[in-house]
Amino acid sequence: MSAEPPTPRTAGPRTAGPEKVVVVGHGMVGHRLVEALLARPGTASDGTAAGRDITVLSQEPHRAYDRVALSATFDGAGAESLRLPQLDESRIDLRLGVSAASVDRAARAVLTSDGERISYDQLVLATGSYPFVPPVPGHDAAGCFVYRTLDDLAAINEAARSALATAPHRPAGVVIGGGLLGLEAANALRLLGLAPHIVEMAPHLMAVQLDEGGGALLGGLVAGLGVTVHCGTGTARVLTSASAAGGPAPARDGAGRVTGVELADGTVLPASVVVFATGVRPRDQLARDMGLDIGPRGGVLVNEACQSVSDPRVWAVGEVACVDGAVYGLVAPGYAMAETVADRLAGGAAVFPGADMSTKLKLLGVDVASFGDAHGRTPGALSVVLNDPVRRAYGKLVVSDDAATLLGGILVGDAGRYPMLRALVGSPLPADPSVLLAPEGAGASSADAGTGLAALPDSAQVCSCNAVSKGDLLTAISSGAATDVPGLKACTRAGTGCGSCVPALRQLLAVAGVAQSTALCEHFAASRAELFEITRGAGIRTFSELVTRYGRGRGCDICKPAVASILASLHTGDHILDGERGALQDTNDRHLANMQRYGTYSVVPRIPGGEITPAKLMVIARVAEDFGLYTKITGGQRIDLLGARLEQLPLIWKRLTDAGFESGHAYGKALRTVKSCVGSTWCRYGVQDSVGLAIELELRYRGLRSPHKLKGGVSGCARECAEARSKDFGVIATENGWNLYVGGNGGFRPRHAELLVSDVPTGELIMIIDRFLMFYIRTADRLQRTAAWIEAMDGGLDHLRDVIVNDSLGICADLEAAMARHITDYADEWQAVLADPARLARFASFVNAPAAPDPAISFTAERGQKVPVSLGGYPPIPADSPGPMGFSSQAPASG
Ligand SMILES: Cc1cc2nc3c(=O)[nH]c(=O)nc-3n(C[C@H](O)[C@H](O)[C@H](O)COP(=O)(O)OP(=O)(O)OC[C@H]3O[C@@H](n4cnc5c(N)ncnc54)[C@H](O)[C@@H]3O)c2cc1C
Numbered sequence: 023m024s025a026e027p028p029t030p031r032t033a034g035p036r037t038a039g040p041e042k043v044v045v046v047g048h049g050m051v052g053h054r055l056v057e058a059l060l061a062r063p064g065t066a067s068d069g070t071a072a073g074r075d076i077t078v079l080s081q082e083p084h085r086a087y088d089r090v091a092l093s094a095t096f097d098g099a100g101a102e103s104l105r106l107p108q109l110d111e112s113r114i115d116l117r118l119g120v121s122a123a124s125v126d127r128a129a130r131a132v133l134t135s136d137g138e139r140i141s142y143d144q145l146v147l148a149t150g151s152y153p154f155v156p157p158v159p160g161h162d163a164a165g166c167f168v169y170r171t172l173d174d175l176a177a178i179n180e181a182a183r184s185a186l187a188t189a190p191h192r193p194a195g196v197v198i199g200g201g202l203l204g205l206e207a208a209n210a211l212r213l214l215g216l217a218p219h220i221v222e223m224a225p226h227l228m229a230v231q232l233d234e235g236g237g238a239l240l241g242g243l244v245a246g247l248g249v250t251v252h253c254g255t256g257t258a259r260v261l262t263s264a265s266a267a268g269g270p271a272p273a274r275d276g277a278g279r280v281t282g283v284e285l286a287d288g289t290v291l292p293a294s295v296v297v298f299a300t301g302v303r304p305r306d307q308l309a310r311d312m313g314l315d316i317g318p319r320g321g322v323l324v325n326e327a328c329q330s331v332s333d334p335r336v337w338a339v340g341e342v343a344c345v346d347g348a349v350y351g352l353v354a355p356g357y358a359m360a361e362t363v364a365d366r367l368a369g370g371a372a373v374f375p376g377a378d379m380s381t382k383l384k385l386l387g388v389d390v391a392s393f394g395d396a397h398g399r400t401p402g403a404l405s406v407v408l409n410d411p412v413r414r415a416y417g418k419l420v421v422s423d424d425a426a427t428l429l430g431g432i433l434v435g436d437a438g439r440y441p442m443l444r445a446l447v448g449s450p451l452p453a454d455p456s457v458l459l460a461p462e463g464a465g466a467s468s469a470d471a472g473t474g475l476a477a478l479p480d481s482a483q484v485c486s487c488n489a490v491s492k493g494d495l496l497t498a499i500s501s502g503a504a505t506d507v508p509g510l511k512a513c514t515r516a517g518t519g520c521g522s523c524v525p526a527l528r529q530l531l532a533v534a535g536v537a538q539s540t541a542l543c544e545h546f547a548a549s550r551a552e553l554f555e556i557t558r559g560a561g562i563r564t565f566s567e568l569v570t571r572y573g574r575g576r577g578c579d580i581c582k583p584a585v586a587s588i589l590a591s592l593h594t595g596d597h598i599l600d601g602e603r604g605a606l607q608d609t610n611d612r613h614l615a616n617m618q619r620y621g622t623y624s625v626v627p628r629i630p631g632g633e634i635t636p637a638k639l640m641v642i643a644r645v646a647e648d649f650g651l652y653t654k655i656t657g658g659q660r661i662d663l664l665g666a667r668l669e670q671l672p673l674i675w676k677r678l679t680d681a682g683f684e685s686g687h688a689y690g691k692a693l694r695t696v697k698s699c700v701g702s703t704w705c706r707y708g709v710q711d712s713v714g715l716a717i718e719l720e721l722r723y724r725g726l727r728s729p730h731k732l733k734g735g736v737s738g739c740a741r742e743c744a745e746a747r748s749k750d751f752g753v754i755a756t757e758n759g760w761n762l763y764v765g766g767n768g769g770f771r772p773r774h775a776e777l778l779v780s781d782v783p784t785g786e787l788i789m790i791i792d793r794f795l796m797f798y799i800r801t802a803d804r805l806q807r808t809a810a811w812i813e814a815m816d817g818g819l820d821h822l823r824d825v826i827v828n829d830s831l832g833i834c835a836d837l838e839a840a841m842a843r844h845i846t847d848y849a850d851e852w853q854a855v856l857a858d859p860a861r862l863a864r865f866a867s868f869v870n871a872p873a874a875p876d877p878a879i880s881f882t883a884e885r886g887q888k889v890p891v892s893l894g895g896y897p898p899i900p901a902d903s904p905g906p907m908g909f910s911s912q913a914p915a916s917g
Contacts, residue, residue, distance in 0.1 A: 040075040043367065044132050044142040046122040046308065048080030050089055051340030051356035052148030053106050058364030060113055074367075076114040077140055079132070081121035084172055090353055093206045095175055096213040104172070125312045127333055144335055144367055147309055147322055148360075151302035151341040151351070156198075160260030165280030166296045169207045178295060182214035185294035192217050196283045196291050198257050199299035200227040202383070207297045208249045219250045219291050221283065225609050225617070226253055231381055231392035235409050236434040239416040243388045243435060254609060256286040260296055287605075304342045304349050312336070317344025318882060326373040327366050328359045337363045345374050347882065352377065389437035394430025394447040395420050403429055406455035412515055417459040419443070426450055428458075490516035495527065499534045506531065542804065543580040546573040550729065551801045554588050563593060565606050582606040584804040587691055590727035591799050594847035597854050598727075599861055610689035613865065614851055615671055618664055622890045623671055625651070625663040626688035627678050628724060631698045631716035631736075632659025641681040649674055652887045658695035658733065660686055665881060665888055672865050675852040684850040687725060691805075693732045696720040697745065701738030701755070710755030712738035715784065719753075722788070723795065725848045729802040729811075732795070733768075747775045750798075750808040751791050756780070760787045764794055764822070765812040773809040776819050779827060789838065793826040796837035 043059065045052050056078055080086070087104040095101060109116070121135045131141045153168035155161050167178050185193040195211035197204045200222025211218040220227070226237025227244065241251050264278030282292040304321035315323040315332045321344030323331045328343055330336040340356035341349065350356065355377035365372035381392045398405050402423030409416050415435035421428055428446045433439065443458065451458070480493030494514050495504075504510040510527050540549035546569070548556060553568070562568045565585045569577055577585075586606035590598050598607060599614075610616050615623035627642070642661055646653045649670055651663040666674055675685075688694060696719045699705065701712030716736040726732070735746030736753045746752030752763040758781040766775030779790060802811040815821050824830040826837070855861040881888040 040073050041143045041367075042075045042141060043077070043144045043146065044122075044140055045076065045078045045146045045148055046132070047148035047150055047340070047342070048078050048082070048086045048116070048118075049148060049150045049340065050086060050106065050353050051150070051360050052078065052080075052146075053086035053109070054357050055146060055148060055339055055360035055364055056109055056114060057107070058361050059367065060110060062364055062368040073113075077142075078114055078116045079120050079122050079134060080116065080118050081135075082171060082173070083119040085116070085118065087172060089170075092169075092172070092175060093210055095172070096179070096210045101172055122308055125308065127312055127336070130335065142335070144337065146363060147336065147338040147342055148340050149305040149308060149342045152305045153298060154301045154303050155298045156257070156300055158257050158259050160262050160280070161298070163260055163262040163264075163278055163280050165262075165294060166260060166298065168298050169203055169210075170302075175210070178210065178297065179214065181295050182211065182216055186215050189294065193294040194219060194292060195295040195297065196221060196293040197297045197299055198283070199301070200224070200251065200253060201230060201299065201301070202228060202381075204297075204299035205244065207299050208244075211295065211297070212248060216295060217250070218248070219252060219283075219293070220244075221255065221257055221285060221291075222251070222253045223256045224253065227251065228390065228392075231390070231396065232432055232434065233397060233418060235407060236390075236392075236416045236418065236432045239409070239411075239414065239434045240388060240390060243414060247388075252285060252289070252291075255289070258284040258286050258288075260284075261290070302341065302351060304344065306342055309336075309338070309342070317347060317349065319349060320344070321349040327371075328363045328374055329366065337366075339363055350377055389433065389435060391433040391437035391440040391444075392431075393440065393444040394428070396430045396432045398429070400429050406459065408456065408459040410515070412511070419455040419459055421451060421455055425455070428455075490514045492530065495530050496534065499531060499536060505536055540803075542584060543578055545569060545575045545577050545581050548572065550584055550588070550804045553585065554591075554800050557585070557588050558592055563589065563596075564602055565589070566602060577606075579608075580804065583608045583611070583691075584729075586611070587727050587729065587804075591844075594725075594844045595849075597861070598851065599855070599864065604864070613668060613671065614685060614689055614855065615666070616689045618890070622664065623666045623668060624688065625666055625671065625674050625678070626656070626660060626686040627663075627683035628686040628720070629660040629695075630720040630724075631696060631713050633698075633713055633717060638681060638683070641678070641683070645674055645677045648677075650881075650888055652889060656695075659697050660695060662688075665890060668865055672856060672862055676856055679850065679853050679856060684724065685852045687851075691728055691731050693720070693723040693726045693728070693734070696723075696734035696736060697749070698736045699738050699741075699743035701736075705738055705743075707741055708738035708755070709757055710738050710760065712736040712744060712753075712755060715753065715760075716744075719788070719791065722792075722845060725851070726795065726799070726844055728795070728799050730805055730807045732808075734791075748772065749775060751775070751794060753787065759783045762787055762790060765809045765819070767807045767809040776812075778819070778823055790827060792841040793834050793837045794822075796840045797822075797826055797833075800837075 045056060056076060059074060059076060086106045087101065088106060091104055094104065117134070122132045123135045124133045125131070125145065126133065129141070130143070131139050132145065133139050153170050155168060160166070165181055167181070168174055169178070182195065193216055195216035196219045197207045197211065198221050200220045204220055204222070205227065208218040208220050226232065226234055227240050228237060232240060241253065245251055260280055261282040261284055262278030263281055280293060280296050282290055283296060284290050306316055306320050306322055309322045310316055313332070314330050314336060317323045322338035322342055323344050324338050325331055326345065328337050328339055328345065330338060339359040341351060343349070343359055345359070358377065359374055362372040362374045381390070383390060395403060396418070398420045400420070400422070403420050404423060404425060405418055405420050407418045413436065416432070418432040419428060420430045428443065428449060428451050430447060431443055439458070446452070480496065481491055495510060495516055498504040498510055498513050503513045507527050510516055510531070516527060541547045542550050542553060546553060553572070556562070556572055557568060560571070562571070565577060565582060568585055569575070573581070583606060586598065586603055589596070589603060596603070598604070598611060604612065613623060615625060618624050642653070642663070645651070646663050649666060652665045654662045654664065656662050663674070686694070696716040698712045698716030700708070701714070702708035702710055703713060716734070719734055719736065723732070723734070733749045734751045734753070735744040735749040737744040737746045738755050740754060742754060746754055747763050748766045748768055750764065750766060752766055752775045754761045754763065760782055761780045762778045762782065763775035764778045765773060767773045778794070782790065798808055798811055806814070812819055812822055817824070826834065881890055883889070
């Protein structure tokens with residue numbers, strides 16, 4: 023039976039008398055607004071002080087309650103304890119369980135869900151947000167919940183109790199979303215007695231607020247509390263009693279009861295309860311239906327007075343308001359909006375002052391804080407990191423490019439310094455950032471651990487993060503307490519902070535005559551170079567075989583990508599995503615794209631030597647326009663296309679490969695670019711064809727995997743316009759041939775390349791570069807750049823010259839043969855993906871809804887192009903906010 027539209031009980035234009043204010047929504051902000059209105063003298067429509075006629079419509083059947091403290095109900099707090107301060111209900115008309123169904127703006131009247139028509143002079147929308155649920159199959163089955171209201175929590179409670187009563191073992195609950203709300207929900211499931219899991223698509227928890235280091239520590243701490251965390255993977259579907267793992271998707275959503283969750287990587291998590299904590303969206307349907315202007319990412323578009331830009335009699339506050347293009351997922355900005363509107367309705371001129379989006383909270387008993395420009399978005403921002411796994415604390419300070427001003431930071435595990443640091447944001451730094459981050463008692467100066475270590479007095483501080491002196495370290499070594507770097511770390515804490523003193527620890531051990539372990543990690547006793555030879559010699563093709571035969575355990579984040587790189591260098595014909603190799607790769611390689619902010623990806627086609635035809639430029643331009651991508655010319659003379667969603671990558675690459683483009687390997691530890699100047703073809707000073715050589719070299723080494731990223735450059739004369747000496751291999755033209763320089767690096771410790779050979783003809787030059795690169799790939803440490811590799815080599819550059827120019831070890835033929843194999847086997851990685859449905863399946867945000875975009879990603883405009891604004895976890899980031907958004911410690915729970 024279809025419902026009849028309710029018949030209005032009263033109708034007609036409003037009559038003169040006290041000003042009529044209708045507030046739609048009795049959440050935290052609606053409540054605060056009414057409180058603020060009641061505290062101010064009213065203004066009648068005829069201008070006299072005559073009180074105010076306030077009607078409040080509350081869809082929820084409860085009086086406003088403290089949503090921020092909602093989870094406390096699982097800690098034993100009763101719902102009554104969440105009640106907000108009692109309003110004087112004799113002065114308002116509060117309708118519980120009654121919602122605004124529609125608004126007739128012309129007649130200035132609200133039609134309620136129970137059929138009443140209420141006229142207004144001023145209408146305030148305070149309808150908050152609704153939880154977003156991704157459209158994965160089974161998302162609406164019995165046993166799936168969101169986490170927003172008292173009723174939601176009561177339903178979760180009920181489902182958990184019934185699962186506990188019937189399951190033979192401890193039942194599990196899966197929370198989808200690893201943001202703040204997801205962690206709260208996981209804790210709730212834990213308190214209810216379920217075994218909690220968190221599934222998070224980003225590589226780490228709380229990706230909106232934390233960086234990789236903070237997220238990794240948080241993940242470890244949370245795991246230690248019994249929550250199983252699955253990061254870097256999406257949800258394929260919710261399994262129900264009407265579907266089965268591996269079987270067909272449920273015939274229709276909602277069929278059956280939840281039995282588990284199938285992840286994008288195929289893992290099946292049996293579960294009785296599933297909670298979606300995948301972000302919120304402004305609840306603006308009523309406003310849309312009224313014809314009000316809506317913000318780009320939803321929310322009622324209001325001015326600085328929180329007044330709708332479309333109708334001066336309509337106001338919006340809290341999570342449903344979009345002020346200056348930003349929607350706020352915190353209660354404190356909502357309260358500020360409520361005060362602004364109350365003041366305006368009383369004839370004042372208040373404006374919304376903006377909001378401090380800093381976050382500090384204890385999740386599952388773990389301290390987490392994020393403040394200011396925590397992700398270092400300010401141009402030129404520098405970061406100082408203290409990662410102390412011994413104390414289980416992570417801290418990062420972001421400072422201005424001149425290191426004079428604190429811009430923001432992240433603290434995980436110990437947020438004791440949060441109040442002091444947050445207060446310092448924007449102010450001159452009172453001390454060295456490492457001192458501000460160091461644990462109590464750490465010294466204020468830092469020693470130069472990199473050079474002249476032997477000459478330093480024993481009192482010199484080697485580890486400034488943990489105030490460990492050279493004398494302390496030497497004592498630990500000479501007493502036998504420490505015989506290696508981990509030992510020194512364990513007994514002195516040196517090296518457990520930012521880690522920059524670890525090379526100094528090694529040097530000190532060497533100075534003291536202690537032999538050093540070169541083990542790759544705890545799973546392999548061999549160094550990377552030794553593993554390369556083992557893999558090569560034994561003809562090993564998989565990580566499993568290598569770790570079973572020559573290592574132990576199941577591997578880690580250090581050895582897996584290192585072995586993946588070795589296998590890629592040795593078995594050049596295999597695709598890096600095939601078989602178990604796909605799982606070894608780090609995030610970027612896994613998706614053949616660099617993951618950028620907020621889960622967007624970049625696309626970087628190869629433009630050999632930086633030379634490109636107008637037709638190809640037009641292809642890039644059209645692709646960028648069609649997919650709405652941000653475009654930027656890189657320092658390596660190619661074009662970055664940024665802002666792609668995961669599921670768009672194959673579509674974009676199809677267009678590019680059809681036009682003859684190939685992967686630029688911007689995501690891999692591999693050859694990136696060979697930069698060139700225009701050379702003798704165009705330049706009056708050029709003595710050689712630098713563009714031709716750069717293209718030849720880039721095509722020769724494209725796809726070459728290495729311990730670190732590799733770059734080259736070719737300059738057509740000594741003026742060096744290609745900046746070739748800042749590259750791993752740089753070639754500069756001479757009247758007689760080419761000079762080859764090696765070991766130049768940009769990055770944290772920039773280095774100029776040094777001259778290896780001079781005036782060599784092109785053929786010889788290429789042969790030497792072949793040998794140089796292969797020797798580096800075989801013998802460098804993991805993540806060791808060419809400069810550090812040469813520096814660490816016994817005999818340095820002279821030895822290198824002996825090996826690869828004079829063939830002192832007799833290995834050059836082998837090195838050349840290896841490079842020849844690479845060149846023959848090279849195939850474009852993206853083309854290979856596009857040709858194979860199994861490989862293509864990796865590129866979906868939601869596995870069973872491959873066309874569905876990741877709703878977590880949204881954009882705003884900057885200088886005529888789009889830029890991403892939020893990871894879409896909870897809560898969203900305002901477009902203009904330099905800092906992260908989150909639940910604010912400044913947010914008072916109640917008025
Ligand atoms: C578990 C949890 C923990 C949180 N923790 C924090 C925290 O630590 N710090 C922080 O700052 N924020 C936190 N938040 C967010 C905070 O609760 C919100 O920012 C705040 O509640 C927003 O208030 P609001 O009034 O705008 O919206 P809401 O509180 O959502 O209230 C809106 C109300 O309007 C009602 N409504 C909607 N449409 C209609 C209609 N047509 N007619 C009548 N009524 C309608 C809704 O039913 C709802 O009751 C948390 C949220 C949750 C869920």
